[in-house]
Amino acid sequence: MNMDLDISISTGRFRKLREWNRRKNYFIKEVKVSIKIYIAKLIWDKRSKSVFDIKCVKTILLLRNEGTIGDVVVSTPLVKCLHESGYTVDLLLTKSSSVAMKHNPYVRHVYEAGDCNNEVFLKRFSHTVAGPTIKTLSENNYDLVVDLCLFDTPVHRMMLFRDINARYVLGFNKWSSINHYSKSISFENGKEHVTKAISLVAHKMGLNLTNHHAYDLHIPDIIISEVKKYFNMWEDKIKVIINVFTGSPERNLSQEQLSQIIGMLNEESNNIIFIVLDHRKELDMPLPDNVIINPFNSLHHVMALIHEADMVISPDTSIVHISAAWKKPLVCVYKNITDNNDLWAPGYKNASQIIVNKRKISDMESVPELILHEINKRGLLTHRGT
16 A cells, blocks of 8 residues: 655644534534434334344345445455355345446346435435335345445435335444344444455354455456457557546546556556546547547446456546456555545555545646556566567
């Protein structure tokens, strides 16, 4: 982990006042959410807690409806482990993230909730699962629902659990007074990697998920073949995937940073072909002849590009975790957020994690130099002719 901390500390007589005000505002937000959870509990919670008995569990619904593909990717080792242990596994995802599990053979059904932002997901009383889907989930008579959300309890969970009506529910760090949760698993959010959480679920099920970093992604053979054929024209080139954009503008690389990264790497080697991911078609800049915008449209084509690439460069987003599925040489850039750096780290030795202390990654002028330093330090350009 390379930490480049460009730190700016407020000075003067208002510094303590600002810090106190931030803490007060955070506390008030927490109280408001807690009040909402308590109201939801009064309306929708069960009258008593069910005693969890693993011997009664055959069908499982995993909740992963936060809305991001990365959340889904890191859950795949648990899906495979449960399936191979004889359980029937369904998933509740969002419309935007469900595509990641489209070809997974270990899932019986993938159900979709409506997409929503964190504000809606965490604070609304009502969930975003459509009536016909809720009816199907209820009729499935699940033995167990596993709530994989590592946030504080989303307010809508009370209503959602009432509507699904499963026998048992497992979750992380939940109030003991919420009867819907049959068991609450203790997890040090922010201090452990996210895959530790899924291994704890397996342990609670009496299973041993030893390789919880082994993400399990499935790409149709026809797509792999298509991408391999596409790469054939650059068979002797070093294929570098660069992702610029994330789901949060403050985590994006800037177009100027992209230009500098490409320029610096071209100075190091004349044997590179760059494939830039730009699914929103936001890039508006001249590019050298050896730079190609991803010509494919599907997520599984992006997975295949990463599968066949020699190196990946990306900010903190799902591309990091897709790269981790095949332990690809990776250089990634994260904002310095205490409860995120370890929790959502790449989690494997072939990755370098650069952490910068700026509100926006694009504001950090030295990011291209830091990326180049990691690439040269690890010799990532030397395994092919230069």
